[in-house]
Amino acid sequence: MNLRELLQHHNVPTAPEGHHHVSRGWIGIDCPQCSPNSGRFRLGLNSRSGAVHCWQCGTLGILSILSSVTGLSRNEVRSYWNRQSVFLTPSDTIKRGSLRIPYAVESLRPAHEHYLTERGFSIAELVSTWKIQGIGPVSELGLEWRIFIPIHLDGLMVSWTTRSLIDKGVRYVNAPSEWESVPRRELLYGEDFVGHTVIVTEGPTDVWRIGPGAVCTFGVAFSRAQVERLSKFPHRIICFDNEEGAQIKARELCQQLQPFPGETTNVVLDSKDPGSAKDREIQQLRRFLR
Numbered sequence: 557m558n559l560r561e562l563l564q565h566h567n568v569p570t571a572p573e574g575h576h577h578v579s580r581g582w583i584g585i586d587c588p589q590c591s592p593n594s595g596r597f598r599l600g601l602n603s604r605s606g607a608v609h610c611w612q613c614g615t616l617g618i619l620s621i622l623s624s625v626t627g628l629s630r631n632e633v634r635s636y637w638n639r640q641s642v643f644l645t646p647s648d649t650i651k652r653g654s655l656r657i658p659y660a661v662e663s664l665r666p667a668h669e670h671y672l673t674e675r676g677f678s679i680a681e682l683v684s685t686w687k688i689q690g691i692g693p694v695s696e697l698g699l700e701w702r703i704f705i706p707i708h709l710d711g712l713m714v715s716w717t718t719r720s721l722i723d724k725g726v727r728y729v730n731a732p733s734e735w736e737s738v739p740r741r742e743l744l745y746g747e748d749f750v751g752h753t754v755i756v757t758e759g760p761t762d763v764w765r766i767g768p769g770a771v772c773t774f775g776v777a778f779s780r781a782q783v784e785r786l787s788k789f790p791h792r793i794i795c796f797d798n799e800e801g802a803q804i805k806a807r808e809l810c811q812q813l814q815p816f817p818g819e820t821t822n823v824v825l826d827s828k829d830p831g832s833a834k835d836r837e838i839q840q841l842r843r844f845l846r
Contacts, residue, residue: 559583559601562636566626571597582817588624589613600817607787609817614752614790655714656735660695661704664688668703671721675831677764685749686764691718699729705760707745714738717760717774728759730774742781744771753791753845755830756809758802762795762830765838769845770795770830776805783812790818793844797829 560583563570571584575597578584584597590612591598599610599621608616622633664672668690669679682688689704702718715736718729730740744750745760749768756771757763763770773782776796786792792813796806806822813820823841827833830841 557636562622562626566628568625569595578817585625587613587616588621589616602787602816607784607816609788609790611790611817654735655737656731657716658691658696658699658704660691660699661689662692664690664703665692667701667721671703675761682764685768686760687713697729697732702729705745707740707743708748709738709743711748715740715743719761728774740774741779744773744782744785746771747785750789751845752789753793754786754789755793755795755841755844756786757795757830758797759829759831765831765833766795766841767845769842776802778805778809783809786813787816787818791844792818792820793841794820794822795825795830795841798824798827 557565560570563583563585568585571578575584578597578600582600582602585599585601586592586594586597587599587610590610598612599608599616601608601618601621608618608621610616619630619633622628622636623630626633628636664679664683672679672682687706687708689706691699691702691704693700695702699718701721703721705717705719706713707715707717715738716731717740720727720729733739744754744756746763746768747754750771751769753769754771755766755769756773757766758775759772763772771786773779786809794806794809796802796809803822803824806824810820810822825833825837827837830838833841
């Protein structure tokens with residue numbers, strides 16, 4: 557039994573083909589929260605990824621929505637999805653391991669603070685919002701003199717990356733896969749702070765520069781799981797680096813997001829990237845978040 561058949565079996569009306577609220581690959585139903593039994597079909601269900609989006613309420617959870625409209629329990633809904641061998645949401649299906657943090661992580665030292673303030677960042681904001689720490693002159697994994705950047709999912713640290721204080725050589729060193737409780741490539745850094753609109757960048761420093769509402773894909777080699785996460789947001793602004801290779805990937809990401817409900821826009825800055833952008837460009841980007 558596929559998703560449409562499940563809805564029909566439980567007498568849940570679905571939008572007719574070509575309905576203006578429903579994009580290809582999605583099934584439209586009435587939102588049980590804002591417009592039950594209205595015939596407006598504001599809520600879309602993606603039968604492959606498990607993404608759920610209502611034009612009025614925003615992103616919702618597949619378990620609670622299907623439970624509400626079908627009368628099934630959440631466990632019964634979960635069992636149904638497991639039998640179909642499809643995703644619930646990216647965070648529901650990720651294989652989880654055990655988080656391990658390098659032993660040398662500590663508070664920021666003057667060298668870390670100097671590096672960050674020279675680049676225009678607020679130390680207080682980075683510590684309070686993004687929970688960054690420092691790694692000093694002695695560490696395992698070759699992580700000496702780096703900024704420790706935790707990666708959170710639903711408020712919990714699940715992975716991490718690091719940024720060197722020296723711009724030459726390897727700038728980012730990531731957690732080994734066996735040190736992550738959730739793989740970094742399945743996540744969007746900064747997703748916990750996103751509302752209606754998401755600005756998609758390449759790296760954590762780009763996210764810091766723009767502020768809450770921005771996320772990064774940890775480089776231009778985005779994953780399918782990251783695409784599915786981005787599909788939850790109705791307004792998506794892609795803002796990769798302005799060099800041609802990055803822009804090819806930005807256009808590819810826009811194409812992959814096109815079938816999902818909402819709007820995707822590619823923005824090319826005059827500056828090389830958001831992390832080094834002038835205040836004027838950052839202010840223009842932040843207007844998308846209002």
